[in-house]
Amino acid sequence: MAAIYAVGVGPGDPELLTRKAERILRSVDVICAPTGAAEAASYALSIVEEFIDRSRQEVLVQVFPMVKDQQGLDPFWEQAADQVAERVAAGKDVAFITIGDPFLYSTYLYIHRILLAKYPDIKIEVIPGISSILASSAISNTPLGLAKERIAILPATYENAELKRTLEEFDTVILMKVNRVFDRVYAVLKELGLEKRAAFVRRVGSSEEEVHFDLAALLGKKLDYLSMLIVRKNEL
Template sequence: MSATPRFGKLIGASLGPGDPGMITRRAWAALQSDARWLYPVKKAEESSYALAIVERGGLAIPADAEQLVFPMTRDPEILGKAWARAAVRTVELLAEGRDLLFLVEGDASTFSTFGHLARVVRELAPQVAVETIPGVSSFAAAAAATGTTLAEEDETFAIIPAAYGVELIDHLLDEFDTLALLKVKPLLDEIIELLARRDLLATSCFIEKVGSPEERVVRDLASLHGSKANYLSLLLVQNPKRQRGELRRGCRSRREAAEVAAGGN
């Protein structure tokens, strides 16, 4: 009877959105450990944005670093097969007993491939230990780069993938003080038109590949209409016409009124 394999640990190492100076000390230590590197690509033998962040930090790529392919498609069959291949290969490597370090751009817990990979790996091998190293998210870095305050005191803030559509974005502009709209490339023109109708262009900002050498910040959103944007782009939108923090204040007022009524009984 063959011995049960001692699985290594699967570690999601958040690297921040582009600037290697945003890599945390914890992630930096993991990169210099004995763990084998895995990194995501959209196509086989394509360059990896996550790997490039580490390279700019001055670390050499280990000879045994291995890529996992996660294609950019909405075809469920193609995606399913790709995810299955990636998970199976990850389990095979973990069964060798060595820890695996999966390189993640941004934060591993926020719109990242790592969460899905870890879940499928645990389905295949429940005994695998998973560790997540948190990092700087793209919207937090974008806010710092542009001097934008995402929220203060009792203000509200929402993070929305732009793919949900302009109708939802339009609604949420009345519900939140600040929106971070991620992956805006496919709907950029429609969002710009919406913001123009809402007279919010002046309080919105476009940021592309934040923290990288190719970082681009555009405050004149009208100038972007009809142009192409990189996949790694986002918009920070603030609605100054909304009474800042009104949702929280409204909830607090209702709670206080209920407490007064209860005290009077």
């Protein structure tokens, strides 16, 4: 019986794929790759291109608009889920690839809920991937948690009044999607005396990877969407 595989392809380095992820990608009939716009390339697809045989595998690029307000976008998710289900019904195994891990702030989750509701009989297997959080922690030499330390993961664009309180209450705070609100976040860090306790990581695992500890040097600059801040208050 054909199945859907939600495959985490890691943060950018093909060598960070799990052996199982590579095996699935090489064996399925269809690869579904998300992109933020019809004219844009799929970052997830660029990571796994070397494992795909286009002479025998279909590559289906699906558009998932990357906007803060998801209201009104259900038709995109419905269409994507229907396209996947159609191929499974035809007896084809489908791998939906997503950067990082499928169950951590991933594009895949938008269609996962639709697949569960509309196509409950389809088998779905989730293949975990190395998240950009773990990769950024490693490349910046910033441990995430030790013993009783508390960790928080936040989409920075959604945080306003709560940001300061979270930084006060947790030992390590990971701020995702920080590019558009970096200056505001920096102001909060400086107020709390934490501006020297953070690492900014851009496009971890790719050829464009950058790590910055001098956050003040980034103020006022246009920053990459695929970037994050890791704030660790405690020394080891």
